[in-house]
Amino acid sequence: MIKKVRIEYLKPGIFVHDFNCGFNSSYLLANQALIKDIKIIDHLRSFGIKEVYIDTDKGDDINDAEPEIEAKQGTDKGLRRLASEEPVSIRNVPLKEELLVAQNIKNQAVNVIQNAIKNVSEGKPLETAEAYDLIAKMEKSVTRNRDALVLLARIRKKDEYTLMHSISVGAYVLNFCNFYKVPHKRTLSLAIGALFHDIGKTKIPLSILNKPGKLEEAEFAEMKRHALYSAEVLQSATDLPEEAYDMGLHHHERYDGSGYPHGLKGDEIKTGSQLCAIADVFDAITSDRCYRNGMGRVEGLRKLYEWSEHHFNKDLTHKFIRSIGVYPIGSCVRLDSGRIGVVVGSTENLMQPVVRIFHDEKSKGTFPVQDLDLSLTDDQVVSYEDPEKWNINSMNLFEKSISDLLTL
Ligand SMILES: [Fe+2]
Numbered sequence: 315m316i317k318k319v320r321i322e323y324l325k326p327g328i329f330v331h332d333f334n335c336g337f338n339s340s341y342l343l344a345n346q347a348l349i350k351d352i353k354i355i356d357h358l359r360s361f362g363i364k365e366v367y368i369d370t371d372k373g374d375d376i377n378d379a380e381p382e383i384e385a386k387q388g389t390d391k392g393l394r395r396l397a398s399e400e401p402v403s404i405r406n407v408p409l410k411e412e413l414l415v416a417q418n419i420k421n422q423a424v425n426v427i428q429n430a431i432k433n434v435s436e437g438k439p440l441e442t443a444e445a446y447d448l449i450a451k452m453e454k455s456v457t458r459n460r461d462a463l464v465l466l467a468r469i470r471k472k473d474e475y476t477l478m479h480s481i482s483v484g485a486y487v488l489n490f491c492n493f494y495k496v497p498h499k500r501t502l503s504l505a506i507g508a509l510f511h512d513i514g515k516t517k518i519p520l521s522i523l524n525k526p527g528k529l530e531e532a533e534f535a536e537m538k539r540h541a542l543y544s545a546e547v548l549q550s551a552t553d554l555p556e557e558a559y560d561m562g563l564h565h566h567e568r569y570d571g572s573g574y575p576h577g578l579k580g581d582e583i584k585t586g587s588q589l590c591a592i593a594d595v596f597d598a599i600t601s602d603r604c605y606r607n608g609m610g611r612v613e614g615l616r617k618l619y620e621w622s623e624h625h626f627n628k629d630l631t632h633k634f635i636r637s638i639g640v641y642p643i644g645s646c647v648r649l650d651s652g653r654i655g656v657v658v659g660s661t662e663n664l665m666q667p668v669v670r671i672f673h674d675e676k677s678k679g680t681f682p683v684q685d686l687d688l689s690l691t692d693d694q695v696v697s698y699e700d701p702e703k704w705n706i707n708s709m710n711l712f713e714k715s716i717s718d719l720l721t722l
């Protein structure tokens with residue numbers, strides 16, 4: 315059985331099933347290990363790890379540890395509570411319509427970021443005029459439909475990670491600002507910081523950046539320097555707000571002080587950098603990387619919720635989750651009526667997404683696929699479903715339908 319435990323309860327003989335460390339880079343860690351030596355606990359602590367998952371079938375048990383299934387139920391309950399808080403009215407152009415517009419914005423974003431990378435690698439200062447023009451368009455796109463741009467940025471080749479990641483983090487931050495009606499000037503600062511938070515990676519050798527295997531200690535130390543490099547590059551731009559510069563420097567700081575480069579704690583970390591950290595981690599864990607496949611978006615939300623206990627500002631993380639929607643596009647859900655489907659759109663009510671139903675427990679034989687807008691019915695989501703149980707990769711299915719749409 316998989317159980318969740320605090321690391322102080324670990325001892326030799328226990329098998330760690332998941333280090334639960336995606337909030338920080340896990341470059342130096344294997345995913346699973348049998349604890350042979352008590353020293354490993356200090357090593358885990360140095361990564362900021364507070365809780366891990368153990369497998370009691372492969373190692374010793376800890377009796378009063380919480381089974382994973384119960385921990386997940388608690389998290390899901392918390393997520394539903396977040397979604398049911400007072401409704402936020404958001405305008406929503408149908409996804410299909412916005413995808414066609416957002417495709418051009420994505421192309422422009424690729425150009426802007428590639429130009430910036432080229433200039434920086436030639437030692438020129440960062441130019442922001444093009445980026446501000448792009449941000450104005452991205453802002454309009456996420457205001458019309460919060461999902462289109464982020465979904466498009468998910469369609470990427472593995473070596474395009476840093477490029478598309480910048481667009482995604484920018485789009486998540488803009489969506490957050492739109493959702494909470496952040497004043498325009500502040501929105502621009504946060505967006506430009508988000509878009510260029512990893513620009514310092516330009517100075518990291520590709521052999522480290524795209525290394526498929528585990529990084530050696532020295533390589534990892536160099537990788538961590540990208541935050542300092544980002545700050546250097548951002549400082550070279552003439553009209554950059556202080557908050558945006560700080561997002562480059564401090565997006566790997568963690569609320570509990572376990573981050574880098576300065577080990578800042580709590581509100582020593584500026585709000586923009588805290589927000590950037592949350593969007594950064596959410597995109598990182600839900601994206602495919604050169605060394606592993608990304609987790610589903612629901613699992614990503616569960617992890618953010620779980621880690622907000624220690625590693626992020628809890629209130630800000632909960633707000634971020636609400637801005638994405640507790641049933642993000644691509645999540646597989648079960649309805650009260652026994653129907654199963656994949657979320658394909660959002661409505662003004664976070665609890666009532668549009669669901670593409672592909673299975674009905676009551677109907678025998680083949681079930682015709684149909685879209686159901688839950689804000690127009692009495693039916694409701696009762697739980698998340700594991701897409702693997704239904705033999706689907708819901709996000710892949712969804713991405714394929716986007717590609718089909720855009721090549722029409
Ligand atoms: Fe980073």
Ligand SMILES: [Fe+2]
Pocket residue numbers: 479511512594
């Ligand atoms: Fe990042």
